[in-house]
Amino acid sequence: MxxxxxxxxxxxxxxxxxxxxxxxxxxxxxxxxxxxxxxxxxxxxxxxxxxxxxxxxxxxxxxxxxxxxxxxxxxxxxxxxxxxxxxxxxxxxxxxxxxxxxxxxxxxxxxxxxxxxxxxxxxxxxxxxxxxxxxxxxxxxxxxxxxxxxxxxxxxxxxxxxxxxxxxxxIDNEGNKVSDKVYAETIMDSIDFTLKKHTIILEAYVGEKAVKFGLDTAAEYNQLNETLDSEILNYFYPNKELKLTGASGNKKKVLAGKLYSVKLSDSIYFGPMKTVLANLRKMNAAFGAHLDGVLGFEFFLQKRTIINYKKKKLYFFANPIVSP
Incomplete structure (x- = not known):
């Protein structure tokens, strides 16, 4: 069904x-x-x-x-x-x-x-x-x-x-916080990003293959471009078909599953993330960027993330240890 x-x-x-x-x-x-x-x-x-x-x-x-x-x-x-x-x-x-x-x-x-x-x-x-x-x-x-x-x-x-x-x-024009007394915890890691218009673009890897991902807080699932080569798509495991409603109400069917082996660096990596396989042609045309996918809610679910647009950096806090 x-x-x-x-x-x-x-x-x-x-x-x-x-x-x-x-x-x-x-x-x-x-x-x-x-x-x-x-x-x-x-x-x-x-x-x-x-x-x-x-x-x-x-x-x-x-x-x-x-x-x-x-x-x-x-x-x-x-x-x-x-x-x-x-x-x-x-x-x-x-x-x-x-x-x-x-x-x-x-x-x-x-x-x-x-x-x-x-x-x-x-x-x-x-x-x-x-x-x-x-x-x-x-x-x-x-x-x-x-x-x-x-x-x-x-x-x-x-x-x-x-x-x-x-x-x-x-933050000021250089991206420095106006006040230093903001976070009680220590930043564990960071990574640079590029900004295409207003879109955050991350250099990442799926397996050993380099990819470019957009980062979007309003992406309910990650998206992977369906036109990618098989070496990348081999890490995508579909398990169902979904009907998605686009920004203006139009609907289309896509494959949904989990994407494995995603990392931003040797120290910043992710567990399996819910992902859909989609055609990103219109999105790439709109933003003048060639993206292999979009990282969204699943990204933020796994990483406590700070975004600094002026410095063009992401910072990460360690996840809290939850007592059983």
Missing amino acids: HQSIKIIITLLISATIFASERNSLKDVPPFNFTKAEFVNASTTRIPFKVIDQLIVVEVDILNEVGDFILDTGSETLILNSAHFKPTRQYGIEGQQKSGVNDHIEDVKEKYLNLLSINDINLKKLNADVIDLSHIERTKKIKLLGIIGYSVLKDFEIFIDMHLNQLTLTK
């Missing part, structure tokens, strides 16, 4: 701004993580919930309280048009934005003149307004939007799946 996933595998939305002329909203309420805990003046710690292998935080914005998906694959802050209306239409009617499985239509832009993450302010932030109602229905949450690169790039982001906790700490 075919199994069905009524959700997007990954958002990976390319949010290029088309308009050169923008209208500002007046008296924009602050963008607040409603359950945030302050560590210091430049650091906030935010609990999150996991819904169908997506990281979801509760936010208060523009007089609405609801959920946002954390998505490093999205270039911008995205607002759900089911809850927010753009101040005016930007660009050309019907202008498309690319998603990993298909295209997203009718993207409009909203301009926020101030975004305040509690006491940490970001000015002149753009938000795209996209219909996310199909995701909202399938997730059964009040989905206000998606938090992407344009918000995250000015912070060091610690994603801790063991505590279901997100830590954001402000």
